[in-house]
Amino acid sequence: MPGFDHNATAPLRECSRKAWLDAGEQFRANPSALYPAALRAKAALEKARGDVAGLLACEPGRIIFTSGATEANNAVLRRFAGPDARCAVSAVEHPSVLETARALFGERLALLPVDSSGRVDPAAAAEIIFDLKPALVSVMAANSETGVIQPIYDIAGICREAGVPFHCDAVQWPGRLPLGDIARHCAYMSFGAHKFGGPRGAGILLAPAQDAGLRGQFGGRQEGGRRAGTEDVADILAAAAALKEAVAEVADGRAAAQQGFKAAFEARMEALGAELAGKQAPRLPNTSLLLMPRHEGARWVLRLAKLGFETGTGSACSSGRAGPSHVLNAMGIDAARAKRSLRVSSGAATPERDWQALADAAEQVLADLDAEARDSAVVSI
Numbered sequence: 001m002p003g004f005d006h007n008a009t010a011p012l013r014e015c016s017r018k019a020w021l022d023a024g025e026q027f028r029a030n031p032s033a034l035y036p037a038a039l040r041a042k043a044a045l046e047k048a049r050g051d052v053a054g055l056l057a058c059e060p061g062r063i064i065f066t067s068g069a070t071e072a073n074n075a076v077l078r079r080f081a082g083p084d085a086r087c088a089v090s091a092v093e094h095p096s097v098l099e100t101a102r103a104l105f106g107e108r109l110a111l112l113p114v115d116s117s118g119r120v121d122p123a124a125a126a127e128i129i130f131d132l133k134p135a136l137v138s139v140m141a142a143n144s145e146t147g148v149i150q151p152i153y154d155i156a157g158i159c160r161e162a163g164v165p166f167h168c169d170a171v172q173w174p175g176r177l178p179l180g181d182i183a184r185h186c187a188y189m190s191f192g193a194h195k196f197g198g199p200r201g202a203g204i205l206l207a208p209a210q211d212a213g214l215r216g217q218f219g220g221r222q223e224g225g226r227r228a229g230t231e232d233v234a235d236i237l238a239a240a241a242a243l244k245e246a247v248a249e250v251a252d253g254r255a256a257a258q259q260g261f262k263a264a265f266e267a268r269m270e271a272l273g274a275e276l277a278g279k280q281a282p283r284l285p286n287t288s289l290l291l292m293p294r295h296e297g298a299r300w301v302l303r304l305a306k307l308g309f310e311t312g313t314g315s316a317c318s319s320g321r322a323g324p325s326h327v328l329n330a331m332g333i334d335a336a337r338a339k340r341s342l343r344v345s346s347g348a349a350t351p352e353r354d355w356q357a358l359a360d361a362a363e364q365v366l367a368d369l370d371a372e373a374r375d376s377a378v379v380s381i
Contacts (some may be wrong), residue, residue, distance in 0.1 A: 004350070004358060005343070016239070016241050020214035027237075028041070049256075058184070074098045075214060076138070087138070092140070092331075120150075122151050142170075142283075146287070147279070176250070193238070193239035217229055258286045258350060264359075266288055272292075287343070287344070296340060303369065314341055325338055
């Protein structure tokens with residue numbers, strides 16, 4: 001079945017599966033123990049840390065392995081929560097940031113607004129940051145629903161000038177765009193391995209190596225005392241292997257090729273009457289959020305699934321909620337249009353023919369749903 005829901009979970013890469021299986025055989029010992037098998041597991045763990053640090057262009061001491069981006073985001077926000085602490089996050093953050101910030105900071109939380117394209121305005125953000133003097137600012141790298149890329153370099157610069165730590169949820173970045181020196185501009189960054197073809201249950205948190213106040217979990221002294229719990233060596237090695245391959249796909253142009261395939265698909269969808277959320281903003285090459293001309297997004301997802309296509313209606317972590325997406329609401333998109341949202345997100349290896357086949361299927365679904373609506377209207381009369 002052609003997968004067009006990579007932003008929810010990308011298929012497990014073969015390199016990642018092999019790394020996991022090999023590690024399960026070779027490194028079964030607890031890496032915190034002292035006997036030879038444990039020391040071998042510890043060495044493999046630290047090699048993976050060094051490999052990930054090399055890919056992210058940062059020091060190994062900044063890398064903390066977690067169970068996923070949700071845990072990483074929670075850890076950073078808890079690090080800066082306090083009785084009088086304030087926080088600023090964008091209005092379009094993933095629930096693991098937005099809901100955690102609301103729970104921890106309450107009325108002391110400021111939402112950085114976005115424009116109709118879904119982008120934070122750096123000038124407006126600067127005004128809020130300098131006025132609020134928050135303990136932390138968190139803005140995602142790219143939105144999982146719309147694919148809109150945030151001006152994080154600008155916002156990171158504002159935070160440096162204001163003397164405020166900057167956190168970036170960058171889960172949608174690897175395998176889509178070059179990592180470059182992005183880590184150098186952020187005090188904290190979060191990644192989830194399953195977004196770039198690694199295993200679920202593995203995440204990466206970048207933090208200052210000197211930050212003794214960060215405690216992802218309490219207990220043992222693993223991860224430099226910053227995240228308790230026996231490290232899952234197999235998942236960590238599998239995540240490192242997936243990240244390496246994802247970075248290579250961007251470097252050799254495979255990921256960028258999706259931009260052209262997506263553009264042709266979007267043109268056909270606009271011809272059907274669909275709107276493109278965030279069309280005027282820079283977006284990830286693999287992501288398209290369509291406001292379909294008629295019928296609710298859930299019906300589109302189910303009908304396309306029957307034709308063999310995996311799609312979504314927005315953030316997978318928000319799919320069970322009642323009401324329209326908070327992201328589209330922040331962009332000023334009314335509830336009626338937001339309910340017709342359909343998210344399409346590909347992988348670097350998705351062929352052009354799959355995009356074309358998806359467009360064919362969407363045209364068929366629209367015709368079928370329209371015919372059913374007409375038949376239903378006739379019966380009701």
